[in-house]
Amino acid sequence: xxxxxxxxxxxxxxxxxxxxxxxxxxxxxxxxxxxxxxxxxxxxxxxxxxxxxxxxxxxxxxxxxxxxxxxxxxxxxxxxxxxxxxxxxxxxxxxxxxxxxxxxxxxxxxxxxxxxxxxxxxxxxxxxxxxxxxxxxxxxxxxxxxxxxxxxxxxxxxxxxxxxxxxxxxxxxxxxxxxxxxxxxxxxxxxxxxxxxxxxxxxxxxxxxxxxxxxxxxxxxxxxxxxxxxxxxxxxxxxxxxxxxxxxxxxxxxxxxxxxxxxxxxxxxxxxxxxxxxxxxxxxxxxxxxxxxxxxxxxxxxxxxxxxxxxxxxxxxxxxxxxxxxxxxxxxxxxxxxxxxxxxxxxxxxxxxxxxxxxxxxxxxxxxxxxxxxxxxxxxxxxxxxxxxxxxxxxxxxxxxxxxxxxxxxxxxxxxxxxxxxxxxxxxxxxxxxxxxxxxxxxxxxxxxxxxxxxxxxxxxxxxxxxxxxxxxxxxxxxxxxxxxxxxxxxxxxxxxxxxxxxxxxxxxxxxxxxxxxxxxxxxxxxxxxxxxxxxxxxxxxxxxxxxxxxxxxxxxxxxxxxxxxxxxxxxxxxxxxxxxxxxxxxxxxxxxxxxxxxxxxxxxxxxxxxxxxxxxxxxxxxxxxxxxx
Numbered sequence: 290x291x292x293x294x295x296x297x298x299x300x301x302x303x304x305x306x307x308x309x310x311x312x313x314x315x316x317x318x319x320x321x322x323x324x325x326x327x328x329x330x331x332x333x334x335x336x337x338x339x340x341x342x343x344x345x346x347x348x349x350x351x352x353x354x355x356x357x358x359x360x361x362x363x364x365x366x367x368x369x370x371x372x373x374x375x376x377x378x379x380x381x382x383x384x385x386x387x388x389x390x391x392x393x394x395x396x397x398x399x400x401x402x403x404x405x406x407x408x409x410x411x412x413x414x415x416x417x418x419x420x421x422x423x424x425x426x427x428x429x430x431x432x433x434x435x436x437x438x439x440x441x442x443x444x445x446x447x448x449x450x451x452x453x454x455x456x457x458x459x460x461x462x463x464x465x466x467x468x469x470x471x472x473x474x475x476x477x478x479x480x481x482x483x484x485x486x487x488x489x490x491x492x493x494x495x496x497x498x499x500x501x502x503x504x505x506x507x508x509x510x511x512x513x514x515x516x517x518x519x520x521x522x523x524x525x526x527x528x529x530x531x532x533x534x535x536x537x538x539x540x541x542x543x544x545x546x547x548x549x550x551x552x553x554x555x556x557x558x559x560x561x562x563x564x565x566x567x568x569x570x571x572x573x574x575x576x577x578x579x580x581x582x583x584x585x586x587x588x589x590x591x592x593x594x595x596x597x598x599x600x601x602x603x604x605x606x607x608x609x610x611x612x613x614x615x616x617x618x619x620x621x622x623x624x625x626x627x628x629x630x631x632x633x634x635x636x637x638x639x640x641x642x643x644x645x646x647x648x649x650x651x652x653x654x655x656x657x658x659x660x661x662x663x664x665x666x667x668x669x670x671x672x673x674x675x676x677x678x679x680x681x682x683x684x685x686x687x688x689x690x691x692x693x694x695x696x697x698x699x700x701x702x703x704x705x706x707x708x709x710x711x712x713x714x715x716x717x718x719x720x721x722x723x724x725x726x727x728x729x730x731x732x733x734x735x736x737x738x739x740x741x742x743x744x745x746x747x748x749x750x751x752x753x754x755x756x757x758x759x760x761x762x763x764x765x766x767x768x769x770x771x772x773x774x775x776x777x778x779x780x781x782x783x784x785x786x787x788x789x790x791x792x793x794x795x796x797x798x799x800x801x802x803x804x805x806x807x808x809x810x811x812x813x814x815x816x817x818x819x820x821x822x823x824x825x826x827x828x829x830x831x832x833x834x835x836x837x838x839x840x841x842x843x844x845x846x847x848x849x850x851x852x853x854x855x856x857x858x859x860x861x862x863x864x865x866x867x868x869x870x871x872x873x874x875x876x877x878x879x880x881x882x883x884x885x886x887x888x889x890x891x892x893x894x895x896x897x898x899x900x901x902x903x904x905x906x907x908x909x910x911x912x913x914x915x916x917x918x919x
Contacts, residue, residue, distance in 0.1 A: 291378045291441045293434075293695050294613060295485050296549045300620035301702035301709065303613075304720055306378040306442070309697040314715035314734060316696055319637065323372075323693040324381035326644035331369050331686050332385050334679045338667075340366055341393060343406040348396035353412030359682060360407040361424035361473075366390065367431035368687035370447070374438035375694035387439070391447050394432070398450055402457030404432060417461070421472040421508050421518070426462075426499075429454050430475030437482045438695075448486075455483055459495045470502050472518050473536050477543025478610075481550060497547045500524055500556075503540060513584040525559045529566040533586050534579035534599070535684075538607035545614040561615055568627060574808065574822055574911065575638075575829050575898060576631030577651050578604045582671075594816040595653035595912050601671075602649060602685035605635035606692050613699055616711065620704075622758045622783045625711040628699065629760065632712070633736060634829045638899040639676075639689050646676035647686045648902075656844070658834070658906035675902055707754030707788070713741050725749030727791075736826045739763075739801035745791045754788040755797060760827060763801045770798040801826065805854035805861045805895070810912070820912040823854050823863060823895050830861055830895040834908040838891065841867055843908045846893055847916040854895070861895040866916055 291306035311317045335341055339357030344366070346352035370391065376384035398404045405425050409416040417425060436451030458476065461467055480496035483489070504523035506515060515521040516532040524544050530537040541560050548557035570590040572578055577600025580588035585599055609628045616624035639648045646662065652673035659674025668677035679686075700712045705723045710731065718729040728747030735741060743755065759767050759779055767779040771787055772795035779785050787797050803826040810817045823830040834840045848865035855862050871886040893913075901909050 291375075292698050293375075293438065293482075294546075294610075294617065294698075295441075295482070296546070296614075296617055297485060298552070299549050299618045301617050301704055303617055303698060304701045304703060304708075304718065306375065306695065306697050308718060308720045309700050310379070310717050311697045311700070312715045312717055315637075315736060316693075316714040319640075320379065320693055320696065321381065321383075322640070322644040323690055324376050324379070325383040327640060327686065327690050327693075328369070328372060328376060328384050330645045330678075331372075331683075331690060334683065334686075335362075335366055335369060338362070338679070338683075341390070344393045344397040347406040347410070348393075350410065352406060353410060356406060360419075360422065361428060361684075363404075363406055363428045364424065364431040364475075365683060365687050366394070367428070367435040368684075368691050370394075371431070371435040371438045372687060372691035372694045374435065374442050374445075375691060378442040379694065379697075391439070391445060391450075395446060395450050398453065402453035402455075404429065404450070404454050417467060417469065420469045421511060424471070424473050426458065426471035426476040427473040429458055430471075430477075430479035433476075433479035433483050437479070437486055438691075440486055451483065452487065455480060455492055455495075459491050462498070463491075463495060468502065468507070470499055470507050470520070472508055473533075474499075474503075474519070474540035474543055478539065478546055481543065481546035484550070493547070493550050496543060497551060500540070500544050500547050513586065517584050517586065525556055527559070527563055529571065529587075529590075530563050530578075531587050533584055534601060534604040535585065535607050537587065538578065538604060538611050542607065542611045542614050545611065545618060549614075549618050557618060560611075561619065564611065564615060564624075572627075573598055573600055573653060574810070574824075575600065575634035575651065575653065576605065576608065576627055577601075577635050577653075578608055582650075591811060591813040591815070593814050595910070596656060596816075598650070598652050598654075598673075599671075600635060600651040600653075602635060602639040602647070602651065603688045605631045605639075605651075606688045609636065609692065609699070617702065622711070625758050626760055629712060629827050630829075632696075633827045634898055636689060636692060638901075639685060641676045642900075642903045646678045647680075647689065648673065648676050649680055649682075649685050652909075653831075653898075653911040655902075655907070655909040658908060659902075661906065675906065707756060707786075709756040709758075709784075710741075710743070711758050717746075719747065722749060722753055724751035724753045727753060729755075735801070736803070736828050739803040739826060741799045741801070743797045743799075745793055745795040748791045748793050748795070750790075752788060752790045754786050755791075756784050756786045757797070757799050759783055759785055759799075760801065762806070762824065762826070766802040768800040770796075770800070772796060803856075805830070805856050807850055807854065817912040820914050821848065821850055822912050823861060825854075825856070825861055825897075829898045829911060831898045831901055831909050831911045832893055832913065833896060833901050833904075835904050836894040836896065837867065840907075841869075843910045845869060846910070846913055847888075848893060848913045849916050863893045863895060863913075865891060865893045865913075867891045 340362040373387040436447040439445040480492040484493035508520045579599040612624040612628040649671040713735040716731045730744040733741040805825040845867045852864040869887040
């Protein structure tokens, strides 16, 4: 079954790429762009940066002085191979193939299974001599995940390579061996998935060891503290996600995998509790995670400054991975809610409209107009003003590519009684339930339109339950139309169920209200007190200076919260004004005095946050100051 995650237990069974195909709409367009532009773009860049040549030089044993890239650059090649594998399952012929990449990877592997181009050879640091920063186990993890993908979409030689690497890891870090852990989690998820496809429990056992070793001070106390590595508190005792956001989310996802496979309810409950606290206190309106540029990390509770948001794209991908695992384990639709928010407002934001440049970080307030990047430019650091074609650390483009390529596997699930839709996209679904074969055709223009129609194309002979998620912003206003035309307004249910003996041609329709709405923040988020934001359905909106008269700076915007945002059919507009402050030699004033100079009324156009920065240099903000009213 073509699945990134295939638990052998849990509340719900995911449907794979062989059962769900996204056929069009918002996500279909992005999958086609991913296949036709992004994958070739990434392939050309990993070659240009020398990251492919590293493998050939490693095979020829003359690498140390010539190796290029950071110590973890091998992992980017593995993520690209994984993305190409998932694209092959979609059957998009515009995507590149990975045969040459896999052969290149295999030639670089050592006889004992170890595979890394940055360590272990003459003139290089010794193997596992830098567990804090070396990323060796992390790279092995991405190698294994790529092999799992290739195996599940039809097979190939990468599984043998990855299995040898995993055997090496188990021998080196198993009982009686090195009792260390990697500074960057990933190997945990990978080993569990390898156990699932091989039925070799030693891989699951080793994953559990890595999870249980974390939090006991095995890694050095670096400048960011051991919390950076999540090595300050054992996973079972932690109350919230902390430290480097991607590391924290990868570790949590691996812990859920271990918990589900071993029946460890206490571990699962611990991670679910950490997710609850993190979503409630350390997550941006967009679903982004990570408030600090220093350490790429979570901040303190409610410390969510919009203009300093790090909100790394990789952290968004990891958040979706964690939420999906918790959804499968528990069936709780809240996890699908956060995944939807994160997909539309961070994952979809990272790639440009041409699929060839990317955001690494995702600010919610851009104060200065950036300088456009040339097509051959490499950004030496994360920037949030304009998307860059490539980065010295280019983890995010490949992470987005592999998620978009496999996105159909995050759309729907089944259980013994029926089928559940969690994400809304044009899709064709065909699977087998206890009641028999079932086929569905889902058609929607979501998130531009709130109508979701589900037509039955193949019906089992026995009754089944079709479940559809109702997002929190639609509670009390969504409407369901059942086969035969019966309509009902959904009160406050998070999931609406239709149970019946379906016939071919039956249609269920869910209508979700998409009127734009004001959103305010918890008053403990000091950075946005006195401001409001606009959302429309699952999409966060923003103001971009390109749309303002004379392209004035977005900091001139004030909005009137007494007047609701209006959707005129083309865009959302809010009532407000543009303010030009009085110049002064001191940025403070007596309370109660008028801070403004020229003020003019204006209708303020909004656009989806995921679409900003596609029209050249601009300033932008999500959270909007309110007008000082009489």
